[in-house]
Amino acid sequence: MGEEVPEYLLNNLDENLPVDYNSKSTGCRTSTTFGDKLYVVEGSGRGDESWINVKIFDKLTRSWINPTVLGMKPVELKGHSAVLLNNDRILIIKRDALLDDSILFLEVDTPFVREQKKVLGTEVVAWTKGAIGNAPKPIVISGPSGVGKGTLINKLMKEFPSTYGFSVSHTTRAPREKELDGVHYHFTERSIMEKDIRDGKFLEFASVHGNLYGTSIEAVEVVTDSLKRCILDIDVQGARSVRASSLDAIFIFICPPSFEELEKRLRERGTETEEAIQKRLRNARAELDEAKSPGLFDHLLVNDELEACYENLKKLISLDEKANALYQPTMKNLNVRVSHVELKTDKKILIHCDGNGIAAATPSLFTLDVSPLKGGAPGRTRGLTVYPHELLGDGVNEIKKL
Ligand SMILES: Nc1nc2c(ncn2[C@@H]2O[C@H](COP(=O)(O)OP(=O)(O)O)[C@@H](O)[C@H]2O)c(=O)[nH]1
Numbered sequence: 001m002g003e004e005v006p007e008y009l010l011n012n013l014d015e016n017l018p019v020d021y022n023s024k025s026t027g028c029r030t031s032t033t034f035g036d037k038l039y040v041v042e043g044s045g046r047g048d049e050s051w052i053n054v055k056i057f058d059k060l061t062r063s064w065i066n067p068t069v070l071g072m073k074p075v076e077l078k079g080h081s082a083v084l085l086n087n088d089r090i091l092i093i094k095r096d097a098l099l100d101d102s103i104l105f106l107e108v109d110t111p112f113v114r115e116q117k118k119v120l121g122t123e124v125v126a127w128t129k130g131a132i133g134n135a136p137k138p139i140v141i142s143g144p145s146g147v148g149k150g151t152l153i154n155k156l157m158k159e160f161p162s163t164y165g166f167s168v169s170h171t172t173r174a175p176r177e178k179e180l181d182g183v184h185y186h187f188t189e190r191s192i193m194e195k196d197i198r199d200g201k202f203l204e205f206a207s208v209h210g211n212l213y214g215t216s217i218e219a220v221e222v223v224t225d226s227l228k229r230c231i232l233d234i235d236v237q238g239a240r241s242v243r244a245s246s247l248d249a250i251f252i253f254i255c256p257p258s259f260e261e262l263e264k265r266l267r268e269r270g271t272e273t274e275e276a277i278q279k280r281l282r283n284a285r286a287e288l289d290e291a292k293s294p295g296l297f298d299h300l301l302v303n304d305e306l307e308a309c310y311e312n313l314k315k316l317i318s319l320d321e322k323a324n325a326l327y328q329p330t331m332k333n334l335n336v337r338v339s340h341v342e343l344k345t346d347k348k349i350l351i352h353c354d355g356n357g358i359a360a361a362t363p364s365l366f367t368l369d370v371s372p373l374k375g376g377a378p379g380r381t382r383g384l385t386v387y388p389h390e391l392l393g394d395g396v397n398e399i400k401k402l
Pocket residue numbers: 142143144145146150169170173204205206208209213214215233234235236237238239
């Protein structure tokens with residue numbers, strides 16, 4: 001378990017080092033040791049002046065490093081506590097924030113961060129938001145153009161609107177007639193999308209039929225945050241990337257009954273030029289081959305007769321739901337604000353809250369249990385448990401101050 005370095009030590013560091021460390025004086029700051037490095041998180045939450053900064057002090061070379069910061073960084077930090085968890089991430093608890101929004105992680109040595117360090121050739125840290133409870137497992141649906149993915153997904157969403165939500169992808173392709181921006185896709189320019197990819201905002205992306213397509217982290221997490229099961233309609237390359245990510249999903253590939261039927265459906269849909277149809281048919285052969293790669297898809301489903309295929313899809317999904325008990329939120333939507341926190345054990349944190357002026361009966365002391373962490377960058381860190389703290393026999397006096 002890492003410890004925060006006392007402020008005086010950090011101040012000494014500042015004094016000893018006339019390097020480029022210009023801390024803005026009005027903010028809050030923590031510093032957490034991990035190996036030979038000191039991770040300094042500082043910020044301020046004063047309206048327009050709001051800023052958040054992560055710097056690393058390398059104790060061996062006695063120099064400061066500006067890491068590449070990935071993920072969704074917090075909007076503001078009016079005060080915070082920090083502690084190293086799992087030897088790979090720093091738990092940050094924001095003060096004066098609603099309890100539901102107060103838990104963050106700064107990953108410093110997770111597999112995702114290690115991989116990004118290799119790719120980018122810099123020091124990397126990645127922010128993720130902590131979420132209470134387990135998430136319903138997303139469903140990845142792939143298959144060649146025209147096989148009927150969109151038709152099947154629409155049926156599912158129509159029959160179970162409060163159970164399933166669609167991950168709205170970004171694409172550089174032009175909208176088709178009747179396609180709405182923000183509903184079917186986020187239609188975007190290549191340069192903007194490429195910048196967002198560089199900024200780490202995408203879970204996966206791929207070039208498909210000559211255009212760029214991608215799933216933003218937010219597209220999936222917004223659906224999951226609303227407690228719905230997220231459905232992703234992405235190509236085989238995208239499915240492969242999601243497989244390699246920390247997102248735990250079920251992968252289904254939809255096959256056509258024959259190539260002739262696929263061509264017929266594509267033509268009858270009437271949305272593509274002849275050239276685009278030819279390109280999609282050529283790509284379909286490669287996709288069908290790739291779909292057979294071992295370990296990539298959990299299920300292959302043939303879409304011959306639509307209703308029969310839809311029933312099979314529902315069966316597959318509900319079997320999976322039975323095998324993996326769905327979302328089990330502990331406490332959510334607590335209208336209380338964090339005042340301060342204390343470390344109880346290395347997996348349990350005591351959070352003191354103010355009630356936001358609501359009834360005195362509302363608990364103000366909570367235990368945060370961080371033992372079963374799930375997921376992480378580039379998405380959310382889930383699996384956290386929060387419950388009202390029982391003082392009886394809990395040795396509060398021995399709690400170490402954070
Ligand atoms: N990797 C990836 N593929 C996507 C994404 N969104 C859509 N696709 C895939 O891009 C391909 C083309 O989609 P689209 O242009 O809507 O044409 P359609 O498949 O003929 O309806 C399909 O295989 C989709 O599954 C995404 O976010 N990521």
